[in-house]
Amino acid sequence: KAGVTQTPRYLIKTRGQQVTLSCSPISGHRSVSWYQQTPGQGLQFLFEYFSETQRNKGNFPGRFSGRQFSNSRSEMNVSTLELGDSALYLCASRPGGTERNTEAFFGQGTRLTVV
Amino acid sequence: DQQVKQNSPSLSVQEGRISILNCDYTNSMFDYFLWYKKYPAEGPTFLISISSIKDKNEDGRFTVFLNKSAKHLSLHIVPSQPGDSAVYFCAASARAGNNRKLIWGLGTSLAVNP
Numbered sequence: 766k767a768g769v770t771q772t773p774r775y776l777i778k779t780r781g782q783q784v785t786l787s788c789s790p791i792s793g794h795r796s797v798s799w800y801q802q803t804p805g806q807g808l809q810f811l812f813e814y815f816s817e818t819q820r821n822k823g824n825f826p827g828r829f830s831g832r833q834f835s836n837s838r839s840e841m842n843v844s845t846l847e848l849g850d851s852a853l854y855l856c857a858s859r860p861g862g863t864e865r866n867t868e869a870f871f872g873q874g875t876r877l878t879v880v
Numbered sequence: 881d882q883q884v885k886q887n888s889p890s891l892s893v894q895e896g897r898i899s900i901l902n903c904d905y906t907n908s909m910f911d912y913f914l915w916y917k918k919y920p921a922e923g924p925t926f927l928i929s930i931s932s933i934k935d936k937n938e939d940g941r942f943t944v945f946l947n948k949s950a951k952h953l954s955l956h957i958v959p960s961q962p963g964d965s966a967v968y969f970c971a972a973s974a975r976a977g978n979n980r981k982l983i984w985g986l987g988t989s990l991a992v993n994p
Contacts, residue, residue, distance in 0.1 A: 807985065807987045808924070808984045808986075810984070815979070821979070821981065855923050857923075859980075863975050863979065868914055868926040869982060870926070871925070873921075873922055873923050874921070
C-alpha cells in the first residue's frame, strides 16, 4: 500500500507570492489534515478535509486555504506569502471514521522557504 | 488552550538508560492516545498507542502508561539507543459527532547520548 505522498518536497518562494502544495493520501483514506511545523512550535493544525468538505479548521489567517478532490487528494494554498510562513508543511491521512484506534499517517512534508 | 501538554521541551539521556517522556491532557473525553516520533525534515511516524480502557501497552522497548485519574500518560523507552534521538509527539483523540478530533502536544526533543 503506497504511503502519503506530498509534492513538492522543497520550495523557495518570494514574499507576496502564492504557493500550492499537494497531498495524496493512502488509498481508501478519506480524511486529510494539514499541519504547519516551525521550530519550537510543534504541530500546528491548519485544517482537515473529509469527503471534499472542510470539517475542522485551526487558527490560521484566511491566506491559508485548502480543498479536497473526489479522489481524496488535497491541495493547500497560501497566498501573499510572508517570511513567517517558512515551515515544514505536513499532510496526514486517516480513514476518517469514528473508530478510536486509527492513527494518522504522515507524508514527508514540504519544506517551504519564503525569502 | 492547550488540551495536550508536553511540559518538557527537551530531554537528555545516556545510552542504555531509561527515557521517560510525559504528557498531560485536560479533556476527559479523550479515549485514545498515540505517540509519534519525528526525525528532522521527515513526517512523524506512529510509535505506539493506548486505549483509555487500558493502563499499559507494551511494544518491544516502548511502553506507554496511562493514568486516567491524573489525566497523564508517559512513554518509557528501555534501553534507550542513540537512534531514538528524535522529537516525540503525544496526541489524544476524541469522538466529535461523526468525526474524530486529534489534538497534538508540542513535542519533546529526546537526545540519547552514546
